[in-house]
Amino acid sequence: MSDQAARLPPSVEWRDGALILLDQRRLPLEVRYRRLTRVEEVWEAIKQLEVRGAPAIGIAAGFGIALWALDAEADSPQSLLEGLERTRVYLESSRPTAVNLAWAVRRIFRACQSEPSVAAIRARALLEAQAIQAEDAEACRKIGEHGLALLPAGATVMTICNAGAIATARYGTALAPFHLARERGLELSVIACETRPLLQGARLTTWELASIGIDVTLITDSMAAHVMKTRRIDAVIVGADRIARNGDSANKIGTYGLALLARAHGIPFYVAAPFSTIDFELADGSGIPIEERDEKEIVEIQGQRIAPEGIKVFNPAFDVTPNELIEGLITERGVIRCAELDCHQARAMG
Numbered sequence: 015m016s017d018q019a020a021r022l023p024p025s026v027e028w029r030d031g032a033l034i035l036l037d038q039r040r041l042p043l044e045v046r047y048r049r050l051t052r053v054e055e056v057w058e059a060i061k062q063l064e065v066r067g068a069p070a071i072g073i074a075a076g077f078g079i080a081l082w083a084l085d086a087e088a089d090s091p092q093s094l095l096e097g098l099e100r101t102r103v104y105l106e107s108s109r110p111t112a113v114n115l116a117w118a119v120r121r122i123f124r125a126c127q128s129e130p131s132v133a134a135i136r137a138r139a140l141l142e143a144q145a146i147q148a149e150d151a152e153a154c155r156k157i158g159e160h161g162l163a164l165l166p167a168g169a170t171v172m173t174i175c176n177a178g179a180i181a182t183a184r185y186g187t188a189l190a191p192f193h194l195a196r197e198r199g200l201e202l203s204v205i206a207c208e209t210r211p212l213l214q215g216a217r218l219t220t221w222e223l224a225s226i227g228i229d230v231t232l233i234t235d236s237m238a239a240h241v242m243k244t245r246r247i248d249a250v251i252v253g254a255d256r257i258a259r260n261g262d263s264a265n266k267i268g269t270y271g272l273a274l275l276a277r278a279h280g281i282p283f284y285v286a287a288p289f290s291t292i293d294f295e296l297a298d299g300s301g302i303p304i305e306e307r308d309e310k311e312i313v314e315i316q317g318q319r320i321a322p323e324g325i326k327v328f329n330p331a332f333d334v335t336p337n338e339l340i341e342g343l344i345t346e347r348g349v350i351r352c353a354e355l356d357c358h359q360a361r362a363m364g
């Protein structure tokens with residue numbers, strides 16, 4: 015691992031029969047890990063965004079179902095598989111939008127179905143979870159390569175939320191080009207939108223990029239239009255939680271507005287994501303489930319209420335950017351135009 019990538023703590027790690035999670039809620043003020051041994055703990059960690067980021071929650075859920083399989087009492091392969099299916103459904107209930115979560119646990123369940131014994135099922139569940147993590151790291155490195163190739167020397171890129179190394183196995187998706195640029199001594203700059211209400215941009219993206227020496231400037235979400243109008247922005251690159259077959263992409267709330275602003279200012283808007291984020295079962299973005307979260311995330315800041323009691327609050331965690339606003343999808347297979355995504359379905363990951 016390069017020294018820059020080594021400097022960032024892994025957000026999800028399997029070690030000595032347990033799942034070690036970096037508590038992303040405490041960043042940037044505290045780097046704290048927790049050791050999880052039960053699937054219920056993994057469910058809660060995903061729900062509370064202790065681990066967050068579409069690929070990272072898929073990886074965590076994969077180790078969650080493996081934890082269950084390794085510990086469950088089972089007197090036959092069939093009874094273990096029945097429990098595995100129940101655990102898959104349980105884990106999928108933690109957060110609905112990022113398809114990586116369902117994709118990971120369904121892939122592990124399918125792999126275990128072909129195993130002949132209880133011991134083989136237990137072993138396969140863990141092996142598959144580890145394979146998902148390793149594949150994501152390689153996919154993100156390739157996304158970094160393809161993303162970097164799009165950017166002119168000295169480019170400035172705007173992003174929202176955190177689609178970085180801690181949201182994936184390594185490197186990140188939208189931030190992967192910057193990790194590679196650092197490794198190669200290339201100078202790039204990032205404008206990070208703070209990303210209300212949970213401030214993944216202010217807390218995580220600035221922390222991640224500053225820790226590897228990438229130039230980053232923090233702005234409030236409401237400043238995006240002014241910055242695009244008055245400063246040189248070469249591209250907007252964002253992550254994704256679920257991409258439909260036509261390229262419509264769900265990402266953190268505020269992303270759709272950024273895409274509209276980018277189009278108005280003639281700035282190319284890219285979505286960076288591995289194929290594990292593409293939901294080929296969905297024809298378009300209208301079918302993407304949008305998670306609505308607790309109103310406290312909006313009316314409180316660090317436990318301090320900022321709005322009157324009893325007012326109505328709406329807290330969708332994601333929005334959907336239509337394909338016509340997306341210049342290209344930066345994937346491990348290259349930069350793909352939305353209109354061409356369908357023909358990649360046959361070769362998509364299982």
Ligand SMILES: CSC[C@H]1O[C@H](OP(=O)(O)O)[C@H](O)[C@@H]1O
Nearest residue numbers: 066067068177181253254265266
């Ligand atoms: C590569 S992370 C993808 C995606 O996940 C984040 O959502 P959350 O922080 O709620 O898990 C955000 O939408 C990122 O862009």
